[in-house]
Amino acid sequence: MPPAIRHVLFPGRHHLVTSFQVTYLTDLLAGRVRDTAGEPVACAPDARVVWALTSATHSGTRRNPVPAHRREAMIEAVTTRAGLPSLVVPVADVLPSPRFAHTVLATSELVLGHALTPADTVVACSTPDVAAMYAADGFRVVTVEDGAPGDPDRPWAVLERMVAGDEAWRALAHPDAVAFYERYRLDEHVRLVHTDPTVQDDGDLTETRDYATYTAAFDDASDRKWAQVAPHVRPGRVVDLGCAAGGLLERAARDPRLAESDLYGVDVSRHLVAEAEHRRAQGVFANPNVFFAQRNLLLGPVFHERSVDTTTTIALTHEIASYGDGRADLELLARRIFDQTRPGGVWINSDVLGPAEPDRVVDLVLDGDGDVPARDLTALERGDAAAYVAALSPAARLTQFTQDFPALSGADVKVEWVERGTARSVARTTLRTAMEYLYTRDYTDSWLSECHERFCDLTGDDWADLLTGVGFELEPGSGPWRNDWLVENRLRVGAALRDPVTGEAIDWPDTHVLTVARRPLVPVAG
Known part of the structure; x- marks a missing residue:
C-alpha cells in the first residue's frame, strides 16, 4: 500500500477555476480518486492542494490575459469558501522545455521550504505531455478532466466560451470564480485582450x-x-x-x-x-x-x-x-x-509624415546594383536576416523592400527599374513609395517588423482635416516640418531624388508632423 499523500500538485495557468475541478480535488483529498495505474490515492488528513500557478510573470496577452495576483486571489477565494486546503506557488513564465516539471518542482521547494517528492505527492494534470514529465520522475498522476465522464470543459475552454459570449461559462465556472470575475470586471478585460485585432498572442504588435x-x-x-x-x-x-x-x-x-x-x-x-x-x-x-x-x-x-x-x-x-x-x-x-x-x-x-505630393512620379537614384534577387527572409533567424539586409547595397535593398513591404504592410508598390548597374541604379516610382523605402531601409535589426509599418499614410493636410473633424482646434506652430539632420545623415546617403523628365534634383519633402490639438473650452457650434 503506497504511503499517504500529503500534497496534490496541481500545475496550470489557472485563469479560471471550474466547479468540476473543485469537486474533483475534494474527492481526491477524500480518497475517492484512482491514479493512472488504477490505484486508489489515499491522502493524509492534513493533505493540501498546491496550485502551481504557471506563467506568473506574464499577463495581458491572449495566452495569459489575467495577471498572477488576480489568479492567486481567485484561487484563495474559491478554495477558502469550498473548504479545500490549498497553497499557491507562483511559477515564472518559461519557454517550452522538457525540464518544465523540474522548474515547477524547484520553484515549489523554494516557496514552500520543502521538496515535493514522489513519496508524498500526487500530480493532478489533464495535459498528457506534461503529466508524462512528472510520471518520468516517479510521481503518481491523476488526470482531472482527461478521460473523465462527460468530457468536462477545461478552464481554458470555459474562458473561450466567455469570450464568445456563451453564458454557459457561468454554470461551468465555480460560483466564487464567477463572482470574483464580476467583482474585478475580469470578464471585460479578458474579452478585450482576446478580441484585440492588432496584437499578437504574446502581447505585442509584431513578433x-x-x-x-x-x-x-x-x-x-x-x-x-x-x-x-x-x-x-x-x-x-x-x-x-x-x-x-x-x-x-x-x-x-x-x-x-x-x-x-x-x-x-x-x-x-x-x-x-x-x-x-x-x-x-x-x-x-x-x-x-x-x-x-x-x-x-x-x-x-x-x-x-x-x-x-x-x-x-x-x-x-x-x-x-x-x-x-x-x-x-x-x-x-x-x-x-x-x-x-x-x-x-x-x-x-x-x-x-507622408509627402504632400504622394503620387508624384520620381526617379530614385541609388548606389549599387538593384539586379539582386529578393530572398525569403522568414526562413532565417532574426540575426541572420538582419545581417543579410545590412550587407545589401541601397539598390539591392530596394529590391528586397519591394518584396517584403507590400506583402507585410498591404501597400501598393510599383517600381520600374530605369537603370541597373554595379555602381548605380535608378528606380522610377511614386514619391510616397520612395519615402516609405528611405524611412525603412536603415532598420535592419527588425527588418520584417519595419516592413509591416507604413509611414506615409497621411499628409499634413490629412492630419489637419482629421483633427478638426473630431472637434480639436490646431494651435499655432502645428503642421509639417523637415528634419534636415535625417535628410543629410540618413535619407540622402547613397540616394537622391530626381525629376524623371528634366533629370533635375528634387527637393526633399517634409518628413515629420507636429500637431498640438486643443479641445475648445466652449464646444464649437455646428
Missing part, C-alpha cells in the same frame, strides 16, 4: 521586433522629443500613449512644472510595459506619481471623459494605421483622445 534595439533607439531620442513637446504640455494628468519603456516620461518626471502632475504611460506591448515597470522599481522616475498600464485605446476608453490635461503620442500613429485599419483607426483614436481630454487640454502628436 519580429528586436526590443533591445527598439528601446535603445527610443531612449536615445527622448531628450530631443521631450524638448519638442515640453513647451506645449499642460500640467495635471499627463498621458503618454505608446510610452515604450518610459523614456519620455522619465524626462517629464524631472520637469519642475509637472512636479504636482500625475504621469501615465500606456502601451500595448507587454514587453515594453514590463521594462517601464522595472525602471520605476529601480527609482528612475523623479516624480513618484508615475503609473504604467498595458492597454489598447482603440478597444475602449482608458480614462474617463474630460479627465486628461495632456496626451502625447510620439512615433505611434503610423503604427496604429499600419497594424490596424489605416485612417479609420486613426480617426477612432482621435475621437477617443478628444473624449478623454479636458476642455482646454491638448493632444500633442509627433510622427513621420
Whole structure:
C-alpha cells in the first residue's frame, strides 16, 4: 500500500477555476480518486492542494490575459469558501522545455521550504505531455478532466466560451470564480485582450521586433522629443500613449512644472510595459506619481471623459494605421483622445509624415546594383536576416523592400527599374513609395517588423482635416516640418531624388508632423 499523500500538485495557468475541478480535488483529498495505474490515492488528513500557478510573470496577452495576483486571489477565494486546503506557488513564465516539471518542482521547494517528492505527492494534470514529465520522475498522476465522464470543459475552454459570449461559462465556472470575475470586471478585460485585432498572442504588435534595439533607439531620442513637446504640455494628468519603456516620461518626471502632475504611460506591448515597470522599481522616475498600464485605446476608453490635461503620442500613429485599419483607426483614436481630454487640454502628436505630393512620379537614384534577387527572409533567424539586409547595397535593398513591404504592410508598390548597374541604379516610382523605402531601409535589426509599418499614410493636410473633424482646434506652430539632420545623415546617403523628365534634383519633402490639438473650452457650434 503506497504511503499517504500529503500534497496534490496541481500545475496550470489557472485563469479560471471550474466547479468540476473543485469537486474533483475534494474527492481526491477524500480518497475517492484512482491514479493512472488504477490505484486508489489515499491522502493524509492534513493533505493540501498546491496550485502551481504557471506563467506568473506574464499577463495581458491572449495566452495569459489575467495577471498572477488576480489568479492567486481567485484561487484563495474559491478554495477558502469550498473548504479545500490549498497553497499557491507562483511559477515564472518559461519557454517550452522538457525540464518544465523540474522548474515547477524547484520553484515549489523554494516557496514552500520543502521538496515535493514522489513519496508524498500526487500530480493532478489533464495535459498528457506534461503529466508524462512528472510520471518520468516517479510521481503518481491523476488526470482531472482527461478521460473523465462527460468530457468536462477545461478552464481554458470555459474562458473561450466567455469570450464568445456563451453564458454557459457561468454554470461551468465555480460560483466564487464567477463572482470574483464580476467583482474585478475580469470578464471585460479578458474579452478585450482576446478580441484585440492588432496584437499578437504574446502581447505585442509584431513578433519580429528586436526590443533591445527598439528601446535603445527610443531612449536615445527622448531628450530631443521631450524638448519638442515640453513647451506645449499642460500640467495635471499627463498621458503618454505608446510610452515604450518610459523614456519620455522619465524626462517629464524631472520637469519642475509637472512636479504636482500625475504621469501615465500606456502601451500595448507587454514587453515594453514590463521594462517601464522595472525602471520605476529601480527609482528612475523623479516624480513618484508615475503609473504604467498595458492597454489598447482603440478597444475602449482608458480614462474617463474630460479627465486628461495632456496626451502625447510620439512615433505611434503610423503604427496604429499600419497594424490596424489605416485612417479609420486613426480617426477612432482621435475621437477617443478628444473624449478623454479636458476642455482646454491638448493632444500633442509627433510622427513621420507622408509627402504632400504622394503620387508624384520620381526617379530614385541609388548606389549599387538593384539586379539582386529578393530572398525569403522568414526562413532565417532574426540575426541572420538582419545581417543579410545590412550587407545589401541601397539598390539591392530596394529590391528586397519591394518584396517584403507590400506583402507585410498591404501597400501598393510599383517600381520600374530605369537603370541597373554595379555602381548605380535608378528606380522610377511614386514619391510616397520612395519615402516609405528611405524611412525603412536603415532598420535592419527588425527588418520584417519595419516592413509591416507604413509611414506615409497621411499628409499634413490629412492630419489637419482629421483633427478638426473630431472637434480639436490646431494651435499655432502645428503642421509639417523637415528634419534636415535625417535628410543629410540618413535619407540622402547613397540616394537622391530626381525629376524623371528634366533629370533635375528634387527637393526633399517634409518628413515629420507636429500637431498640438486643443479641445475648445466652449464646444464649437455646428
